[in-house]
Amino acid sequence: MNAKGIALIVALAALAALAAVMKRSDVYLMTLCCVYLMATFGLNLTVGYAGQMSLGQAAFFGIGAYCAAILLKFGWPFFTVLPVAALLCFVVGLALGFPALRVQHHYLAFATLGFNILVFLIMRNEEKITGGTFGISSIPRPSVFGFSTDHHLAYFYFTLVSLVIVAGLLWWLLRSPWGRAFAALRDNPIRAESLGVNITAYTLLAFAIGAACAGIGGVYYASLVEFIEPGPFHFSTSLMMLLAVIVGGSGRFFGPVIGTIVIILLPEILRSSNMEALKFMQKWYLVFFGVAVVALMIWLPGGILSLFDRRAKTPAKELAK
Amino acid sequence: MGDFVQLIVSGTATGAIYALAALGFTLLWQAAGVINFAQGEFVMLPAFAMLFFIAAGLPLWLAFLLTCAVAMLVLGYGFKRVIVDPLIRHGVIPLVIATLGLSMAVKSTVRAGYSAEAHPFPSPFPDGQFALAGINISYADIGTLVLAGAIVIGLQAFLNKTVTGRAMQAVAQNTEAARVLGIDVRRMVLYVFLINAVLAVVAALLITPTYLAKFDMGDSIGQKAFFAAIIGGFNQTRGALLGGVLIGILENVVGFYVSPAYKEGVALVLFLLVILFRPEGLLGRSEERKV
Numbered sequence: 001m002n003a004k005g006i007a008l009i010v011a012l013a014a015l016a017a018l019a020a021v022m023k024r025s026d027v028y029l030m031t032l033c034c035v036y037l038m039a040t041f042g043l044n045l046t047v048g049y050a051g052q053m054s055l056g057q058a059a060f061f062g063i064g065a066y067c068a069a070i071l072l073k074f075g076w077p078f079f080t081v082l083p084v085a086a087l088l089c090f091v092v093g094l095a096l097g098f099p100a101l102r103v104q105h106h107y108l109a110f111a112t113l114g115f116n117i118l119v120f121l122i123m124r125n126e127e128k129i130t131g132g133t134f135g136i137s138s139i140p141r142p143s144v145f146g147f148s149t150d151h152h153l154a155y156f157y158f159t160l161v162s163l164v165i166v167a168g169l170l171w172w173l174l175r176s177p178w179g180r181a182f183a184a185l186r187d188n189p190i191r192a193e194s195l196g197v198n199i200t201a202y203t204l205l206a207f208a209i210g211a212a213c214a215g216i217g218g219v220y221y222a223s224l225v226e227f228i229e230p231g232p233f234h235f236s237t238s239l240m241m242l243l244a245v246i247v248g249g250s251g252r253f254f255g256p257v258i259g260t261i262v263i264i265l266l267p268e269i270l271r272s273s274n275m276e277a278l279k280f281m282q283k284w285y286l287v288f289f290g291v292a293v294v295a296l297m298i299w300l301p302g303g304i305l306s307l308f309d310r311r312a313k314t315p316a317k318e319l320a321k
Numbered sequence: 322m323g324d325f326v327q328l329i330v331s332g333t334a335t336g337a338i339y340a341l342a343a344l345g346f347t348l349l350w351q352a353a354g355v356i357n358f359a360q361g362e363f364v365m366l367p368a369f370a371m372l373f374f375i376a377a378g379l380p381l382w383l384a385f386l387l388t389c390a391v392a393m394l395v396l397g398y399g400f401k402r403v404i405v406d407p408l409i410r411h412g413v414i415p416l417v418i419a420t421l422g423l424s425m426a427v428k429s430t431v432r433a434g435y436s437a438e439a440h441p442f443p444s445p446f447p448d449g450q451f452a453l454a455g456i457n458i459s460y461a462d463i464g465t466l467v468l469a470g471a472i473v474i475g476l477q478a479f480l481n482k483t484v485t486g487r488a489m490q491a492v493a494q495n496t497e498a499a500r501v502l503g504i505d506v507r508r509m510v511l512y513v514f515l516i517n518a519v520l521a522v523v524a525a526l527l528i529t530p531t532y533l534a535k536f537d538m539g540d541s542i543g544q545k546a547f548f549a550a551i552i553g554g555f556n557q558t559r560g561a562l563l564g565g566v567l568i569g570i571l572e573n574v575v576g577f578y579v580s581p582a583y584k585e586g587v588a589l590v591l592f593l594l595v596i597l598f599r600p601e602g603l604l605g606r607s608e609e610r611k612v
Contacts, residue, residue: 053417099593103600106356106413110547111596114589117544125582235540239421246418280578283433290426298407 012164019156019241027156028224033264034159035221038257040244042213045170047242048251049179050206051186052101056112057241059119060089060211062220062233066123069136069228078142082219089215093208101203108207116235123230135229139222149223159220166216171253174210182206186251243293249303258304263289326456328573333420334422334462335531336569341524342546343561344473345517350555351493352513355405356417359424361543363518367525369431372440381443381448389522397518424539429538442461442529465527472523473562476516478559488572512579541585548588552595554605563603567591 019027043057067085072078100111123130130136141149142158149155172181183193185199193199222228244259272283281288300306341420342364349355350415357363367388374384376586380411404423417517444466450457491499492509500506532538549568553560570589 051414053414086587099597103596105381105550106417107596109417110551111589111593112588114548114592117590118586119584121586125580239425243422245419247369286429287426289434290424290429293422294404294419294426297411297415297422298404301411301415 002057006060006278011217012160016157016160019153024152027152029265031152031156031159031224032157032221033260034163034219036241036244036260036264037163037256038217038220039214040241040260041167041170042210042217043241044210044245044250044253044256045174045213046207046210047245048249049174049182049186050203052187052203052207053106053242054207054210055109055235055242056096056110056116056119057171057210057214058233058235058237059062059112059116060093060214061218061221061237061241062123062230063089063092064215065220065222065228065233066130066136067215068222069139070129072140072222073138075283078219078235085215085219086212089218090208090212093211094204095202097207101200101207112189112238113235116233116238120230120234123233130230135227137227139226139228139296141223141226155224159224162216162220166213170213176255178202178205179180183251194280204245243289247293247303249305252303252305255303255305323456324577325574327458328577330456330458330466331462331572331604332570332573333566334469334569335528335573336549336566337473337522337562338514338528338565339542339545339549339568340565341469341472341520341527342542343549343565344476344558345520346546347370347553347555347558347561348493348513349517350550350560352489353401353510354409356413356414356420357517357546358417358420358543359427359539360521360546361539361541362427363392363539364520364525364528364542365431365534365536365539366391366427367522368395368442368529368538369435369440371522371526371529372442374533375443377412381445385445385522385526388525389519390424392518392522393515395518397515398511398522400518401514405514424543428539429600430538435536437536438532439535442534444530445526461530468523469527472520476520477558485509485512545588548592550592551602554587554602557602557604560602560604567603 008042015030019030033259039057039061041117043054046052046054064085067088068081071081071084076084096111096115097108097225100108125130126132127134143149144158144220147154149158160280181192181197181202184195221232240263244263245256246259247262248257249255250258266287267282270278270285273279273282296303338422342360345363346357346360349357368385370388370391371381371384374387375381379387404419405416408419429435444461445468446461448460450459452458478486480490488499488504489509489512491502491504492506499509525566528542532542545565545568549564550561551564553562568591571591572584572587575587
């Protein structure tokens with residue numbers, strides 16, 4: 001166990017202890033962050049490690065959430081729903097990624113963008129299945145080993161532990177030979193191919209695993225909010241998720257953490273504040289965020305985390321390939 | 322039958338507007354290697370600029386000309402200098418992300434600084450319709466078709482017949498060879514940005530009377546533009562035209578005969594079919610990768 005690992009464990013323990021004394025709404029926000037992190041960690045695999053642009057992560061997030069809402073209301077147990085939703089997103093990801101990735105890099109961005117719009121239309125219009133704009137309400141929360149997670153704190157701990165497991169699996173995956181192949185094909189696809197890495201298959205796999213992570217996040221989201229409607233799964237959420245990964249530092253394992261905190265917590269802090277200056281910021285927040293993204297791309301394309309190791313390495317160039 | 326022909330005519334008119342936006346998108350990609358995700362906002366901003374000039378008391382045609390000038394300066398030259406030039410050396414992905422950020426910033430600026438409402442926009446063509454062999458055709462559709470058609474033909478003629486146009490094509494096909502031949506590559510690339518800005522203003526003039534001027538009106542037209550570009554063939558200017566018109570017609574037919582709710586999905590389905598069966602686009606040629 002190295003120093004970083006210990007620091008991480010201490011941070012997680014501190015977070016868990018802090019949650020016990022926080023307001024209910026703050027615990028809710030932290031849980032929401034954990035849920036989004038599952039999706040953005042997955043997206044980081046697609047964007048940061050496989051070097052693909054995906055603009056449809058919210059669609060997979062939504063598929064997971066609706067899958068969970070419908071099946072949980074049928075009385076399926078949570079731990080059956082979870083793999084079903086993940087598998088569904090994985091398969092849909094393969095089906096969508098296959099035609100797009102066969103052609104050219106940036107085609108996946110267009111395909112996922114259109115896919116997100118289509119999924120949103122289906123959620124809104126197929127009232128028999130999805131409840132349309134009325135959504136699906138009173139989604140149950142699971143019991144874990146006989147303990148109910150109905151209490152907000154219990155659900156936060158459950159989500160936090162699940163997030164650590166998902167992140168741990170991704171960490172393991174990235175250190176396996178597979179994961180190294182992902183990075184190889186991002187850094188120099190043609191060299192990777194000449195070394196016998198099947199580019200298309202690996203990229204497709206990275207994308208589908210990223211989609212499955214979003215599906216898992218969606219399941220936790222449905223149980224967290226207990227009521228879902230199409231709104232949160234709009235294309236704009238996908239865009240925010242992508243920007244969260246990029247802003248934090250794509251291709252860095254903990255990059256999504258910074259970005260997700262920025263996109264989830266910052267607007268909430270601005271919304272709940274009473275200060276005049278912050279109220280002004282609330283209205284103009286997206287403008288500043290958009291401009292910040294442009295500025296970041298110009299001066300620091302490696303994301304916020306690349307600030308710390310600028311002298312050690314020059315990761316900014318890696319992203320540019 | 323009459324219904325069907327009407328759907329085709331009005332679909333072609335809408336498609337012609339998509340084609341204009343797609344054309345600029347394709348030109349930028351060919352000549353400068355830029356994928357502009359803010360293309361939709363490049364249509365939305367001129368719509369508001371024209372409304373601004375009209376509110377100041379100018380007639381529509383003068384507002385249009387002034388907006389063209391401002392757009393060439395801001396969306397053409399400004400966009401190139403401030404965003405594209407510093408970013409193009411980092412590669413495609415950072416530039417794509419930056420245009421996504423730009424799109425968000427522009428949309429939110431209009432929303433927070435001006436209005437979140439939809440504003441009516443005067444049509445450049447007279448109201449009403451005329452009957453031709455029992456089929457009603459609106460003046461707006463005909464006007465749109467004529468104007469968009471004239472611009473596309475004019476642009477093709479410029480690209481193929483003039484020295485400058487051919488130089489621009491040379492830059493798009495092989496930048497290095499063009500430079501060796503003494504073509505001022507930077508100037509040609511700048512021209513492409515200016516043309517893109519003007520095409521966006523024309524698209525705004527034609528589509529805003531039906532879409533209404535709203536901060537998020539660019540979302541839809543931006544998507545249609547790049548789907549049209551890919552469906553037709555990313556490396557062919559004629560492809561953008563075909564793709565745009567195809568999407569316009571099919572959207573109308575699907576909206577009428579299948580379900581209006583899924584009209585927006587037509588472009589995606591068509592796109593997926595095209596990249597499955599003809600990845601280089603309907604009129605495109607396949608590109609070789611450079612190591």
